[in-house]
Amino acid sequence: MNGPAGTGPSGGVAVRFKDVFSIIGPPMIGPSSSHTAGAARIGRAARQLFGPLPKRADVIFYGSFAATYEGHGTYAAIVGGLLDMATDDVRLPDSLAIAEQSGMQADAITGKGLFPHPNTAELHLYADAGDEKPAFTLVGTSIGGGNIEIVDIDGFKVKMTGNYPTLVIQNADAPGMIAIVARLLQQHGINIGTMSVDRKSRSGEAMMVLETDEDFPPTLRGELAAYDEIHSVRFVHIT
């Protein structure tokens, strides 16, 4: 594109809504884009990051989510997302029953304390129903029109919209890690759109979240995992 520099949001200014389909769309099962479609996407992002079907899920609601989750089917939508359903999956309204049949116990909880956005959900996923500590946690916000922002994964502060193919890497906080990842992506001709990095402590665990323009080749996981410093490689595809 050849517009004057700086006039377009893509010319350096971050935009919350990336394109025409974040305004017209998504196709979805009603009744609420933020409380149903956005919620389903938050649940689905959590599921894809976690991997298998969790045996148990605590769904903690804040703000407007806490006030109105019953009426909008927010809870059913998040549970549907945890079952890897898309926003226009006709089974969404029946997700609670389907979860039960599939062996996932789920609980809706009203959260207390601070939250980053009026529509915030926190998910605690457990590998086993009896576990005391969750195996995975995620905080997501639903910012309108089905658009979301995942702001926290396992305690790492991140920025992830789910609008692009997303790569989530957990690694040792060591020099050169970002370069390794960037180089591998470059070799595959993958362009990085956005990237967020956080770490728990100096030289401790770190997380990278990369949103890219292209899909990932199947070999990428192995190529990344070959590095000792890289502890986990996960992909999210909920565009």
Add this chain to the structure above:
Amino acid sequence: MHFRTLRQLAEQAEAAGLSIGRYMLQEQAGESGKTPAEEFQQMATYYGIMKDAVRRGLTEDTTSRSGLTGQDAKRILAYRGGAATPSVEVPPIAGAAPGADASPGAKATLGAGSPPHAEAPLGAEVPPGGHTLLGDEASLAMSYALAVSEVNASMGRIIATPTAGSCGIIPGVFVSCQERFGWSDEDMTHGLFAAGAIGYVIANNSFVSGAEGGCQAEVGSAIGMAAGALADMRGAKPTQAIHAVGLALKNSLGLVCDPVGGLVEVPCIVRNGFGAVTALAAADMALAGVRSVIPSDEVVQVMLEVGTAMPDTLRETARGGLAQTPTGQQIMKDLRKKK
């Protein structure tokens, strides 16, 4: 995208010699790296879903799970004397809809869903729109908008435009105008790109969710998007079409988000019906040469300012406004009991 304001959007489209819709298609393809044909196809699919939602809202039972709403689109259609084209066959509404039981007010005023001149066989002697004060076209747009919003409330499939709460307005005016003007699906798809371009600017400079900015951000934005797109489709110059956006938005500034029981039903559904009518009016104003004295981009800024100043209680929490009226509270209590 190369634009971040409505003015830039309009000026760039004009410089390119394109309608807003066609310019946006080009911009979208540039942004995503896909071909314009691919982007167009996705939008065309969305338009198909919109048309299907209109049809379902007029032919299927749209009583919501709460029982609070549903079937009103059919009431309007019956009252006005049928659809403009026989493309949708509307089954008669036998007696009051089940949904009406939950809202005594609706029952009293609507009777058995009959218009004042119920003796006249509907659709025969009464010309379409014959009963209505609004007239043929606007009443049709209104009923189509209600139809889609009712499909949404009854957990059917819709396209969020920009949200599900406001999903009726754009299909309402688009589908009714398509029938009226004989526009092709291709024309309509370009129109959706125009609506999306306008929404893109509003969303990135202000907001499009009731939780952040009140109903002005949802229903208000949808009306502005529909109005600007309609003017664009009717051949207004882009800079002229953009006036429709500001004109429309000014009319919904301050509209609060106060869904009864937290459900996207009351007042959301009727606001979509009103929204369709307002969108037609705003587009007509702009096409007639009426200007938004306060430029549309400044109106978008006002929406941001007003929405930010709105108390929490009026931003989708169901803790204020209509949701907290005595009747609103009673409905909420009844819903809890029903659970």
